[in-house]
Amino acid sequence: MDRSPSPLSTRRQLLKTSAVGFGHLALAALLADEARARPPEADAADPLAPRAPHFEARAKRVIFLFMKGGPSHLDTFDPKPQLTRDHGKPLPFDKPRVQFAKTGNLLASPWKFRRYGESGLPVSSLFPNVARHVDDLCMIHSLYGTNAAHGGALLKLHTGSDTFVRPSMGSWITYGLGTENRNLPGFLTICPTLAHGGVLNWSSAFLPASYQGTPLGNASVSSDQARVRYIDNDRFPRPVQRAQLDLLAELNGDHLDRTGPEPSLEARLDSFELAFRMQTEMPEAQDLAGESPATLRLYGLDDPTTADFGRQCLLARRFAERGVRFIQVTHSDTNVQWDQHGDLKNGHEKNAREVDLPIAGLLTDLKARGLLEDTLVLWGGEFGRTPTAQGTDGRDHNPEGFTMWLAGGGVRPGFRYGNTDEYGYYAVEDKVHIHDLHATLLHLLGLDHERLTYRHAGRDFRLTDVAGNVATGILA
Incomplete structure (x- = not known):
């Protein structure tokens, strides 16, 4: 009997003999993964063609009102009576292990809060015009991030990563849904900041360049001069x-x-x-020439204080009604922004005067035109501020707990979600990480954040990386 070894009797022989077959299996698996990761419509000759969502969408488009620098939740939409009571005392628990700068004792808000509307949501005296719209707002008071520096926090908010170059959320959304108007970009950013991430905040990164954001001007240019070059x-x-x-x-x-x-x-x-x-x-x-004088006043274009941001908001409405999928407007300047490490009262009052009326005008206009139902408006900055004082009259960066609000597009109106602690330092109830915010935005647009993927460098990437949960509690 021939007892010579079979060609497949050892593992080495099996692998040697079957190498081509294993390679074929590996290639087939990779191709199958890539096919699953990339929607077939994205490979068509028309990369911006409208595409069906994964499931029924509550919103068709997004307007992101970005307040660069980090507005203080404690002085705008998240009142803390205990902070007022204990003004000047030490914080009674530990501060975060990583802080941007040294802070001292507790600092009460210099502004009064009132409850508005049928919902009774509290808003500070900084935002008297936005306050009239609280019954349309869904306030998330439990946002938290991972980076206490502007650059990292901006990138985390815009792209989901503070350590690597990744596609921005506007690019992901346009990649997933295409655009409704072939004669305009699917993703526009009006007067974006060139600092703290700059173009990376509206970059398509490794996504096809068709999904790159198109800037109109930048933060150093008045909005009446912002044009596509x-x-x-x-x-x-x-x-x-x-x-x-x-x-x-x-x-x-x-x-x-x-x-x-x-x-x-x-x-x-x-x-x-x-x-x-x-x-x-x-x-x-x-071209705003066709807008009525009443509409121009609604957005504050008749007042030098509000005209610049008001024009951005009016342009956002005009682009939204023309089918642009993602529109970002940025409130920023080269001096104050919302970054009040000192002179909190003067700085926040200046900023709020510039944006309060235009934001209220945008909400009024969208609602009157029936656009708020399927337009998701998002307001906020890259982080909040500390309840402890920096110097005598400032607040430091605080990514541990802060507020953003949404309106329209399928969110619960007149609703307050989540909480920070009694002083407003940490998110403690129904916490919403930036990945969770992104997952929720995509969900409202009919996109499953785990299915909206793109294969690059041998792995599938997504806006939420390997995390993210939809905040179902805010859905209408």
């Missing part, structure tokens, strides 16, 4: 431009036939086509 072409009439683009597409199409897919080239061609189409619709969308 090079939108006008006075040298060539549109038929000539069309012929040029057709020739360019033909030449590059021949190149792609020889080389295979090149995402960067294809994205560049898509950007040329969008720029061509934007020449017609973008100037009209930014």
Whole structure:
């Protein structure tokens, strides 16, 4: 009897003999994973085509009102009577292990709070106009993050990561849903800050470039001067431009036939086509001449104090009604912002005067036009402020517990969710991490944050990384 070893009798022989087969199985698994990670519509010739959500959506679009610098929840929407009672005393429990700067004893809010509307939600005297809309607001008082520095906190809020370059939430949302208007970008950011992350806050990172945010101006430019650069072409009439683009597409199409897919080239061609189409619709969308005097006053365009941010908010409404999927407006300047390490009273009062009326005007206008039902408005900054004083009249950064609010788009109106402790330092009840906020935003848009993935560098990425839970308690 032949007792020589079988070719498959040892593990080494099995692996050697089956190497090609194992490689085939591994390749098939990788291709299957990639197919699951990427919606088939995203591979179509039209990357911004509207796509169906994973399930029925409550909102179609997002307007993000970003208050750069970190507004104090303790002085705006989260009153703490015990903080007022114990003003000047030491904090009776430990401060966070990691702090941005040294703070001293407790500092009471210099503003009074009142309850408004049928819901009775409290708002400070900083926001008398927004206060009239509390019955439309869903306030989350238990946000918390992981970074006490502006740069890391901004990136965490905008991209879900404070350590790596990742796609922004506007890019993820546009990737998942496409856009409703082919003649405008799916993701616009008006007067964005160039500091603390800068362009990374509206970057598409490794997502196809078609989902990159398009900036209108930046924080150093007045909103009446904010434009898409090079939108006008006075040298060539549109038929000539069309012929040029057709020739360019033909030449590059021949190149792609020889080389295979090149995402960067294809994205560049898509950007040329969008720029061509934007020449017609973008100037009209930014032209406020057709708005009534009453509407301009509603947004505060008749007052130099409110005109700059008011114009941003009015543009946000105009872009929302024209089908732009994600619109961000940023309140920021090169001096004060919301970052009051000192002179809290003057700084926050200046900022609130600039944004209070325009925000209220936006909510009024969206509701009157029936847009608030399917537009999700998000307000907030990258973190809150400490209940303990920095110096004698300032507050330090506080990512441990802070407030953001939402309106419209399927959230519970006139509702208060979560809590910080009795002094407002830590989120303690129904805590909502930034990943949870992102998961909830996607859910309201009909997107499952665990299914909205993109394969890059051998793994599937998502906005919420490997975390995130939907805050079901805020859903209407």
